[in-house]
Amino acid sequence: xxxxxxxxxxxxxxxxxxxxxxxxxxxxxxxxxxxxxxxxxxxxxxxxxxxxxxxxxxxxxxxxxxxxxxxxxxxxxxxxxxxxxxxxxxxxxxxxxxxxxxxxxxxxxxx
Amino acid sequence: xxxxxxxxxxxxxxxxxxxxxxxxxxxxxxxxxxxxxxxxxxxxxxxxxxxxxxxxxxxxxxxxxxxxxxxxxxxxxxxxxxxxxxxxxxxxxxxxxxxxxxxxxxxxxxxxxxx
Numbered sequence: 001x002x003x004x005x006x007x008x009x010x011x012x013x014x015x016x017x018x019x020x021x022x023x024x025x026x027x028x029x030x031x032x033x034x035x036x037x038x039x040x041x042x043x044x045x046x047x048x049x050x051x052x053x054x055x056x057x058x059x060x061x062x063x064x065x066x067x068x069x070x071x072x073x074x075x076x077x078x079x080x081x082x083x084x085x086x087x088x089x090x091x092x093x094x095x096x097x098x099x100x101x102x103x104x105x106x107x108x109x110x111x
Numbered sequence: 112x113x114x115x116x117x118x119x120x121x122x123x124x125x126x127x128x129x130x131x132x133x134x135x136x137x138x139x140x141x142x143x144x145x146x147x148x149x150x151x152x153x154x155x156x157x158x159x160x161x162x163x164x165x166x167x168x169x170x171x172x173x174x175x176x177x178x179x180x181x182x183x184x185x186x187x188x189x190x191x192x193x194x195x196x197x198x199x200x201x202x203x204x205x206x207x208x209x210x211x212x213x214x215x216x217x218x219x220x221x222x223x224x225x226x
Binding site: 008032034036042043045046049089091093097098099100101102103 | 144153154156205207214216217219222
C-alpha cells in the first residue's frame with residue numbers, strides 16, 4: 001500500500017541493534033505523551049505512554065524517556081526487528097484530551 | 112483496547128460530491144475524535160464528536176465542510192462535503208479508552224482520493 005511517510009525523516013538501523021527515535025514537543029503545559037506506530041495502510045497503533053510526573057517508562061522492548069526541561073521525548077526500541085519498520089509518531093496532550101501529533105519518523109530495519 | 116472499524120476503507124470520488132465515513136466501536140466510549148492525515152504528513156485533529164450535542168471543531172475546520180454525527184456511544188460519522196482534490200487524505204477516527212486513562216486508539220482509516 002501507499003506509504004504514509006513519504007516526506008518524513010528516516011532512521012535506518014541494522015536488525016538487532018537498538019533504535020532511538022526523538023521528538024521535540026511544543027507545549028510546556030502538556031502533561032501526557034504517547035508514542036504510536038503506523039504501518040503502511042493502517043491506523044496508528046498505541047505503543048507506550050508517559051505522564052509528565054515521570055521521566056522514564058518501560059514496556060516490552062520499548063522505553064520512553066521524557067525531558068521536560070528541554071521538551072524532548074524519545075522512544076528506544078531494543079533489539080530492533082524487521083517488524084518494527086514503520087512510521088513512528090509522538091503525540092502530546094493537555095489533560096488527556098486533544099492529541100497534537102509530531103511530524104513522524106520513518107524507521108527502516110535492515111536485515 | 113477497543114476494536115474500531117471504519118467504512119469504507121477507501122474510495123475514489125468525483126470533485127463536488129460528498130462522502131460519509133462511518134466509525135463503529137465494539138464498546139461504549141465517552142469520547143470519539145476524527146483526524147485527517149494528508150499524504151506524507153502527520154495527523155491533524157478535525158473535531159471531537161460529542162454524543163447528543165454538536166461536534167467541537169478545531170481551528171481551520173468547519174461544520175459545513177465536515178458535518179459529524181454521534182447518535183450513540185458506539186458510532187459516529189464524518190461527512191466530507193463538496194470535495195476537492197485537496198481533500199484527498201486518510202481520515203481516521205479514534206476513541207479515548209475508558210477507566211480514566213488517556214490512551215487513544217485509532218481505527219484503520221479511510222483512504223479518500225478525490226479526482
